[in-house]
Amino acid sequence: MAALSLFTSWAACAADPKVRDLADLSLEQLSNIEVTSVSRRAERLQDAAASIFVITADDIRRSGVSSLPEALRLAPNLQVARVSANSYAISARGFNNAIGNKLLVLIDGRTVYTPLFSGVFWDSQDVMLEDVERIEVISGPGATLWGANAVNGVINVITRPAGETQGTLLAAGGGNQTKGGAARYGGEMSSGGHYRVYGQYFDRANTEHANGTSVFDDWNSGRIGFRADWGGTARGFTMQGDAYRGELDQALPGTQRISGVNLLARWNRQLAENSSVRVQAYYDRTERTQPGTFAEHLDIFDLEFQHTLRPAASHHLLWGGGYRYAFDRVDNSAALAFLPADRNLRWANVFVQDEIALAPDLDLTLGVKAESNVYTGVEWLPNARLAWKAAANHLLWGSVSRAARAPSRLDRDLFSPAKPPFLLAGGPNFQSEVSKVFELGYRSQPMSAVSYSITAFHHIYDRLRSLEPAPGGGLVIDNKIDGTGNGVEAWGSYQATQAWRLSAGLLELRQRLALRSDSLSTQGVAAEGNDPKHQWMLRSSLNLGRAYELDMTVRHVSALPSPLVPAYTAFDARLGWRVSRDLELSLTGQNLFGPAHIEFGNPATASLVERSVFLKALWRM
Amino acid sequence: MINLKSAPLRRWRQLASAWLALIAIAAVFPAAAQSDGDAAVLERRVKATFLYKFLSYVEWPENALPKPNTPFTIAVIGDDALAAELAEFAGGRATEGRSVVVRKVNDPGEAASAHILFVARGENPRLSQLVKATQSKPVLIVTESDGALASGSMINFVVSGGRVRFEISVDAADRRQLKLSSRLLTVALNVRVGTP
Numbered sequence: 001m002a003a004l005s006l007f008t009s010w011a012a013c014a015a016d017p018k019v020r021d022l023a024d025l026s027l028e029q030l031s032n033i034e035v036t037s038v039s040r041r042a043e044r045l046q047d048a049a050a051s052i053f054v055i056t057a058d059d060i061r062r063s064g065v066s067s068l069p070e071a072l073r074l075a076p077n078l079q080v081a082r083v084s085a086n087s088y089a090i091s092a093r094g095f096n097n098a099i100g101n102k103l104l105v106l107i108d109g110r111t112v113y114t115p116l117f118s119g120v121f122w123d124s125q126d127v128m129l130e131d132v133e134r135i136e137v138i139s140g141p142g143a144t145l146w147g148a149n150a151v152n153g154v155i156n157v158i159t160r161p162a163g164e165t166q167g168t169l170l171a172a173g174g175g176n177q178t179k180g181g182a183a184r185y186g187g188e189m190s191s192g193g194h195y196r197v198y199g200q201y202f203d204r205a206n207t208e209h210a211n212g213t214s215v216f217d218d219w220n221s222g223r224i225g226f227r228a229d230w231g232g233t234a235r236g237f238t239m240q241g242d243a244y245r246g247e248l249d250q251a252l253p254g255t256q257r258i259s260g261v262n263l264l265a266r267w268n269r270q271l272a273e274n275s276s277v278r279v280q281a282y283y284d285r286t287e288r289t290q291p292g293t294f295a296e297h298l299d300i301f302d303l304e305f306q307h308t309l310r311p312a313a314s315h316h317l318l319w320g321g322g323y324r325y326a327f328d329r330v331d332n333s334a335a336l337a338f339l340p341a342d343r344n345l346r347w348a349n350v351f352v353q354d355e356i357a358l359a360p361d362l363d364l365t366l367g368v369k370a371e372s373n374v375y376t377g378v379e380w381l382p383n384a385r386l387a388w389k390a391a392a393n394h395l396l397w398g399s400v401s402r403a404a405r406a407p408s409r410l411d412r413d414l415f416s417p418a419k420p421p422f423l424l425a426g427g428p429n430f431q432s433e434v435s436k437v438f439e440l441g442y443r444s445q446p447m448s449a450v451s452y453s454i455t456a457f458h459h460i461y462d463r464l465r466s467l468e469p470a471p472g473g474g475l476v477i478d479n480k481i482d483g484t485g486n487g488v489e490a491w492g493s494y495q496a497t498q499a500w501r502l503s504a505g506l507l508e509l510r511q512r513l514a515l516r517s518d519s520l521s522t523q524g525v526a527a528e529g530n531d532p533k534h535q536w537m538l539r540s541s542l543n544l545g546r547a548y549e550l551d552m553t554v555r556h557v558s559a560l561p562s563p564l565v566p567a568y569t570a571f572d573a574r575l576g577w578r579v580s581r582d583l584e585l586s587l588t589g590q591n592l593f594g595p596a597h598i599e600f601g602n603p604a605t606a607s608l609v610e611r612s613v614f615l616k617a618l619w620r621m
Numbered sequence: 622m623i624n625l626k627s628a629p630l631r632r633w634r635q636l637a638s639a640w641l642a643l644i645a646i647a648a649v650f651p652a653a654a655q656s657d658g659d660a661a662v663l664e665r666r667v668k669a670t671f672l673y674k675f676l677s678y679v680e681w682p683e684n685a686l687p688k689p690n691t692p693f694t695i696a697v698i699g700d701d702a703l704a705a706e707l708a709e710f711a712g713g714r715a716t717e718g719r720s721v722v723v724r725k726v727n728d729p730g731e732a733a734s735a736h737i738l739f740v741a742r743g744e745n746p747r748l749s750q751l752v753k754a755t756q757s758k759p760v761l762i763v764t765e766s767d768g769a770l771a772s773g774s775m776i777n778f779v780v781s782g783g784r785v786r787f788e789i790s791v792d793a794a795d796r797r798q799l800k801l802s803s804r805l806l807t808v809a810l811n812v813r814v815g816t817p
Contacts, residue, residue, distance in 0.1 A: 017663070017666065018666060018706070018710070019666050019669050019670050019673070019706050019707060019709070019710040019711075020710050022666060022667060022670040023670055023673060023674070023710065025670070027671075027674060027678070027804065027805070027808040028808055030667055030670060030671060030674070030785070031784055031785060031786050031787075031808055031810075032784060033663070033667055033784060033785070192803065192804070231803075231807055235807075236807075
């Protein structure tokens, strides 16, 4: 009994920091502590007229995941499927595919989709998860602010400012599938700024087919990087960069190699009380050698400018522009060619958005972006949003938008084999895929311990990518699929006690895609993606006294139709032990119960996702 | 091949028992129930921590810290709980090479020798009197009341977006020969320059 009451008081302490615990925080961190909300969610979330879910640093730590794609499983409004040890299919509101192209991903303001297929090579994108501040996941279009490709969603990975990652952090872990480690050091510069440097390495084991043979997809990757910040919101400058390389096994004829380097600078200045500017520039180089298929060397230069101002009391105006230049050089193989092999790509955009306070509780946001690309010229990307703050913690919102997925090299320049007669040819007239989107959402925190969000959406798709028979035989890429996507996204959380939090998420999706009447395709619509009708998850985060944390997640994904992938339910758990103020140990298990399952691909050739365990030590000095 | 009939059933039983176990664990550890006072407690502790941190981001003139071992003094008027918690933490602790003394004060005369004077909301009506009593002394006056900067406070806490933030009057600090670091100005919600 005595032991029990001791635990009880410890539990109260953990969620109830004393001055002693707070004194270790920086000024910035102190001013970010929410003192009026139990949920510890970003406050502006309550006001955003969009379907936005924020994965916090604490969510990531408590989930025990060791990679960015696995961390994205925490967002109920994303579909995340593991294709193999080194590849993921990630999407929002459908069209999930290992080469999905309707989701825009940014890491600290740097767009990481490749113009090769307008999607993300998830094996090349990573961050040191311990230094992530939050991941904002917006389902639905974000084209007015983020441009073409933000058709069905935007993921913003945001790392902490260097001032908040001071000192030494060492992380090391190992398990039956992954082994790895990371180190970071942060310090102060004599000029008043702060910096950090980090390095990390991991090795992931092969997966197996259902018949027990190896997929030959083990891989390893190493990454180093830095970030330096001077000043703050009034006047600030940030520089950051990363370099990485990785080796990915494949069945034959040899190991795939990836590498890359990027460097970004961002400058912000407050001009007056309600006026500020931000300028950002970066260089991003990626290399990929896939023996037997292709090799790519891609250099991207990107420049962006934005200005916020308040021309009148009821208007918040945001306008800006950007220019992006890419040199893409491909080494073709006999099996597959991008023609021309080298192409220079350019995108330019201007945008304006005005947030108008129609009444104290009613905000109207109107915005439009014009973005040009080398293939189709200018795309107009408008949106209108209305938010009604029915009461202090209740927000009802609706939106109408147009988003476009501009052509990529895959749509226009891809040929297979490399010489005629082609079995597959890029579409010389391939146009942008267009989506018109209607959304209605409600978000509420009816009491301090309960919050939830519900969004209903209706997407109308025009000119989706199809494969038409070519006049001389083979197939040619065209735009002859139309369709709709309807669904509901909902999530909520309940802080049952100070030490116990329950969260749940639900996704319902009904997609109807059909070939246009003038299509002669025999390929159908299966290549667009393979999506479940429902997906749900339940999470429990429990503090067991001051030193222990127990987190459990059950997630369910219903069957994928074509190719048929059976429904699965997975159970993940993590037990964390704060040994001392500086040392934390954790044991994470994924897919703890039930047989190994596949998450994506043709069941005969897909990778099985098996039970995994991972033991990790985290040491802060 | 997976036995499609029994595997899901077994899995569901396992999941159900896992959840039952979880609920049992939660029942054994009934953490302190959430009360309305918790937010106020956290707000007070964050403010106390800020007061302690300000010592590192403000430069006092030499005459305020004549000896290398002159301790920092934080005087608190009108919030005994904050004073007690800050004293419990800061007592015997050194920052910038100096120990920290926390005092509950009531008499304006006692405040004049402090490095930081925190005037709690309840004592705001006496703010002008306190400003006068400490005039020409290098005392950093910190408040938590709307409009306090206009009455001579240098740093005023405000709760904005559910968080404890602060606004700064640079001129009021200048008049007391207090130099506020640029880091402090950066974190501030609002910096006032050129107003009384």
